[in-house]
Amino acid sequence: MIVESVSGASEFTLDRQRHNILENSIELPQDIKPTGVLPDRKTADILVDSFFANTSGFVEIFSKREFLQSVDEYYKEPLNIGLPDLCILNLVFAIGLVIAHPGQGNDEEAIIQNLQSEPANRAELFFRNARAIYDPVSGIEGADFWSVQALLLVSLYMLAVSKRNASYVYCGMAIRSAQALGLHREESMVIFSDSEQHLRRNVWRTLFVLDRFLAACLGRPITITEEDCSERALEHPTGGRTNQSAICNETPVTNSEALNVAVKSSYLIGLTLKKVYSKRRKVSTLVAQEIADRLEAWERELQQHLHCRRIMEEAMDRAEAVAILHINLLHYHSVLLLTRPFFLYLLKMGCDDFSRSSQKPPQFSPRLERFSQACVEASQRTIILVRAAFDAEYLPRCNPFIIYFVFAAALIILSNEFASLYHNPDADNSIRSALLILEYCGQMDAQAKRVSYIIKTFHEANLQRPSTAKKIYLPGRKIPTISTVSRTFPHDPMSFFFHHLKTERQDIFMGDLSPSKERQMLGVPATSLDSAARTMMPPTLQQPSPEGSVSLNSGIAAASLAPGMEALSGSDPEFDFDTLWQGWPGASATGLGIPPPLHPSETFGSYGLHQPPMPHGNGLEPNVPPYPPSNYR
Numbered sequence: 016m017i018v019e020s021v022s023g024a025s026e027f028t029l030d031r032q033r034h035n036i037l038e039n040s041i042e043l044p045q046d047i048k049p050t051g052v053l054p055d056r057k058t059a060d061i062l063v064d065s066f067f068a069n070t071s072g073f074v075e076i077f078s079k080r081e082f083l084q085s086v087d088e089y090y091k092e093p094l095n096i097g098l099p100d101l102c103i104l105n106l107v108f109a110i111g112l113v114i115a116h117p118g119q120g121n122d123e124e125a126i127i128q129n130l131q132s133e134p135a136n137r138a139e140l141f142f143r144n145a146r147a148i149y150d151p152v153s154g155i156e157g158a159d160f161w162s163v164q165a166l167l168l169v170s171l172y173m174l175a176v177s178k179r180n181a182s183y184v185y186c187g188m189a190i191r192s193a194q195a196l197g198l199h200r201e202e203s204m205v206i207f208s209d210s211e212q213h214l215r216r217n218v219w220r221t222l223f224v225l226d227r228f229l230a231a232c233l234g235r236p237i238t239i240t241e242e243d244c245s246e247r248a249l250e251h252p253t254g255g256r257t258n259q260s261a262i263c264n265e266t267p268v269t270n271s272e273a274l275n276v277a278v279k280s281s282y283l284i285g286l287t288l289k290k291v292y293s294k295r296r297k298v299s300t301l302v303a304q305e306i307a308d309r310l311e312a313w314e315r316e317l318q319q320h321l322h323c324r325r326i327m328e329e330a331m332d333r334a335e336a337v338a339i340l341h342i343n344l345l346h347y348h349s350v351l352l353l354t355r356p357f358f359l360y361l362l363k364m365g366c367d368d369f370s371r372s373s374q375k376p377p378q379f380s381p382r383l384e385r386f387s388q389a390c391v392e393a394s395q396r397t398i399i400l401v402r403a404a405f406d407a408e409y410l411p412r413c414n415p416f417i418i419y420f421v422f423a424a425a426l427i428i429l430s431n432e433f434a435s436l437y438h439n440p441d442a443d444n445s446i447r448s449a450l451l452i453l454e455y456c457g458q459m460d461a462q463a464k465r466v467s468y469i470i471k472t473f474h475e476a477n478l479q480r481p482s483t484a485k486k487i488y489l490p491g492r493k494i495p496t497i498s499t500v501s502r503t504f505p506h507d508p509m510s511f512f513f514h515h516l517k518t519e520r521q522d523i524f525m526g527d528l529s530p531s532k533e534r535q536m537l538g539v540p541a542t543s544l545d546s547a548a549r550t551m552m553p554p555t556l557q558q559p560s561p562e563g564s565v566s567l568n569s570g571i572a573a574a575s576l577a578p579g580m581e582a583l584s585g586s587d588p589e590f591d592f593d594t595l596w597q598g599w600p601g602a603s604a605t606g607l608g609i610p611p612p613l614h615p616s617e618t619f620g621s622y623g624l625h626q627p628p629m630p631h632g633n634g635l636e637p638n639v640p641p642y643p644p645s646n647y648r
Contacts, residue, residue: 017362017363017366021433022476022480023480025475026475030469039462043139049144050144051144051147061123063107066110068333069111069114072273072337073224073228073274073277073345074221074274075270076168076214076218078214098148099159102149102161103168105148106141106172107168108141109142110171113172114175115131115411116408138172139176142172151165158196160196163198166186167218170182170189173185175414177460179229179232179415183233186229186238190239193218198219200248201247213252216252219248220274226281228345228419241282249278251272269320269338272321273341276317276321279313280349283306284348287349288352297589297590302589303386314346321338321342325339326339326340340409341417344400344416345420347394347396347420348397350389350390354389354390354393357386358386358391361436362434365434388497391436391439394423394427394428397424398428398445399441399445399448401417401420401448405448405451405452412455413456413460414456418466421453424449425449426470428445428446429446432477433477446470453470
């Protein structure tokens with residue numbers, strides 16, 4: 016909508032699939048039926064190793080050591096395998112094959128290529144074997160723990176093969192089954208051994224990460240609410256940090272620590288979705304600063320062995336590299352989600368023609384400007400980090416998490432080039448890298464192929480914009496320059512996004528959770544509540560002092576607030592997302608000219624912020640279900 020109103024029609028704006036979410040369809044030849052036959056032992060070992068290596072950092076639903084022992088027993092005594100175990104094993108084979116990234120020139124590569132070149136989709140056959148042996152859905156009635164693990168694996172498989180709607184549904188089923196078993200409550204764990212408690216806690220934490228990811232990715236409501244969980248339900252199972260030398264020497268321990276960090280980022284993503292993108296649909300620099308403080312605490316507390324610079328500076332085990340890649344990209348995306356509304360607000364204001372109206376040009380607080388700039392910087396870092404992993408050959412062709420992170424980041428970089436809000440010296444390199452990565456993944460991944468097309472056509476629309484096109488600018492605003500992140504990134508990749516927004520605070524709001532519950536849920540000790548080292552989840556929402564280095568209302572009088580903004584008590588400006596689309600062609604003539612959302616009570620856009628209803632009878636593919644369209648075009 017925005018791009019078309021400024022640059023005119025293009026392949027990007029006329030994309031017939033722009034109102035739909037891709038839902039892949041996988042067919043097997045009619046003469047191929049599930050057999051339940053296990054692959055040979057060497058193939059099994061390769062697929063199991065691929066599963067653990069390429070899900071590292073986000074997924075921990077087995078003890079790797081115990082799972083490998085079980086596989087060994089299965090192949091020694093195949094007639095003694097229980098049906099639930101055989102179901103789970105086939106699901107692991109299916110996921111391991113889809114996300115496999117074998118080294119070059121070895122037996123692993125030959126075996127994976129042989130499996131992937133078969134006429135029938137071997138991963139889908141493994142998946143259907145699992146369903147035929149013992150359908151995970153049937154375990155719901157018996158309230159068995161294995162069914163929670165199996166449903167989670169089904170959700171991961173669906174996500175990996177670009178069936179995201181199905182993934183969301185199965186994730187919800189797994190969460191409800193887990194809640195029925197009490198995985199979210201401490202008191203239900205006391206009857207189990209320490210190792211069983213550890214396993215169940217990590218399954219719940221994995222579900223939490225997947226729930227937040229799918230909510231952000233698909234624009235759906237979150238399923239897990241922290242208020243329903245016990246204080247330590249999301250805490251690291253060991254109750255504290257593991258010995259540093261052990262972490263560096265044992266990849267499974269690194270995965271567990273990485274999952275702990277991912278849980279913290281996922282909590283902040285959920286907080287952003289609830290406070291910014293959900294029912295209220297209003298955002299202010301006050302609310303954003305409170306979440307930004309927690310993001311900065313994440314950066315301060317990140318342990319060195321999980322630092323993304325290791326991917327650029329040293330060779331390491333693939334599982335460890337993937338874990339580091341996952342958690343750092345999740346953090347960058349949490350920054351992007353928080354700051355994207357401010358970036359879009361400036362973009363919208365830049366598109367409004369103030370030069371031809373009597374309306375006074377808007378003035379923006381330095382804090383709003385800084386949040387907007389952080390959005391572009393987080394996007395830059397995302398692309399640079401994934402490119403480093405690509406160059407180091409850590410990147411599999413099918414990784415739905417990384418594909419989504421790259422897509423979201425590339426949209427911001429291209430939107431900045433479209434609007435020229437910031438001078439970005441690295442933009443061309445970042446766009447080329449994003450296209451290279453998505454085209455590489457698109458050779459095997461349907462979702463990557465789709466989003467690669469979107470990024471490519473958006474880039475072409477920017478390049479082909481006619482000279483007579485409307486100019487986007489904000490009168491009186493000097494265009495800032497984004498630091499050349501590609502040069503400084505290897506040396507300081509985790510420099511704080513919000514480090515120069517120094518403020519003093521006074522309490523004005525109560526947080527969502529009690530102080531003790533906020534601390535304990537993420538395993539933060541009480542001693543870390545001092546102001547010098549804030550916890551991930553501080554006990555209150557606080558307002559920056561007017562005496563801070565950046566004033567929230569600096570230069571903003573009530574009469575000169577930008578359109579769509581309101582002044583909160585304390586003169587903190589806020590704006591409603593719906594004003595971002597007001598006045599654009601195609602908007603409803605009712606009310607404020609805002610098209611009604613598809614799901615008015617809970618909606619977060621995937622790469623737009625407010626979605627009009629899906630038109631019916633458009634002749635689109637039946638296997639592509641309706642999805643709220645983006646007004647970004």
